[in-house]
Amino acid sequence: MDDDLDRMLTAIGPRLRSLRRDRGITLEALSAETGISVSALSRLESGKRRPTLELLVPLARAHRVALDQIIAAPASGDPRVHLAPQRHRNGSVVVPLTQYPGRLQVFKQVIAPRKPKLVTHAGYEWLYVLAGDLRLVLGENDVTLRPGEAAEFDTHEPHWFGPVGDRPVEILHMFGPQGERMRVRARPTEVAVARQSHT
Template identity: 35%
Template sequence: MDPTQPGGRGTDPADGTAPAGGVEGGDNPVLAPRLRERRRSAGLTLEAAARRVGLSAAHLSRLESGLRQPSLPVLLGLARLYGTTVSDLLGETTAESDPIVRSGAMPAVPAGGWTYWRAGGTGRAMQALRVHVPAHAQGGLVRVHPGEEWLYVTGGELVLTLGEQTHTLAVGDSAHFDSLVPHQLAAGGPAGVDLLFVHTLIQSEVSALCVTPQPPTRQGGRP
């Protein structure tokens, strides 16, 4: 039967899920308990987790009970929310990743006006990146999210705003801060700024990452 036609076994348009054993994800006995375990490990109630990925608590409960299988977009959303990967949720095992990251093997990834290169392994508690921030990129975007961040300036000049203080960092300068402090990164010159950037994996909804920018009070840092 064609799952795209009425009466088929495709996804439920109301919640982005499919019946257990359906075309979306198949019958995976590992998935349901892992969804429940990862949610609890993230310290989220059923209602809070469902709200953040756009599902009802009843639908998420069915996923955690194995009564339904999530579509790929739902599975991706849950993986991001819990700070893990789709492979982990599905119980897939992979070989240990190579601890060496070669610069030429990592493609440049444009995102939000910045450019990223992966500089560390996958499936870790931290993510390491090389980042280029062009001049005037992302405007007055201010970020707030759980975790810690560490950065090191390798080229250009960085203007880093932490709460009410703004600091100017030159090549060789670094910063390590709690990312629940509202923070903003911007290039201090027309050529942009290059950084080494390490942060703990985010376990929060995307809407919690940005707040309305406020005019900073310039204190500290270099003149």
């Protein structure tokens, strides 16, 4: 086997273990989320099982990272992030602004109109509206955020966000898998809206 390929494959296991621990979940919980057996996950993380796309794709989805972030770490030395927009069929665009899996993931998103569908998951999210109007449904709360307004919330609370009406909305979206909070605070059942002054 090529030495570079061997080093790349060897690094995948520890990277997967780090991602799981950063999320604060067990092998059992990850198994339930991905459908991959606990033993297979354990062998992957310890390097005793060769990683395949069939295993890595559901893991990338579960950890909310790009597949290439699991397969290869970014080159060191160059701090620039090489943006790779991800376009979806419904017209939405997601631009990852962080290039390596960590405690905090940052995205720029253009969200196309879509039907509300409440979801829950572990973590904490912070949204900042750049352009357009954002509708945020959080539990029993239903609020509209304008450009320059922000909200943060615990994602264990049922939530959904998308544009108001039939025009897209552009936002900055930060997600902390372990519940990292920004400077603005909010209780799990409330929405904290911070109005920004314009000069």
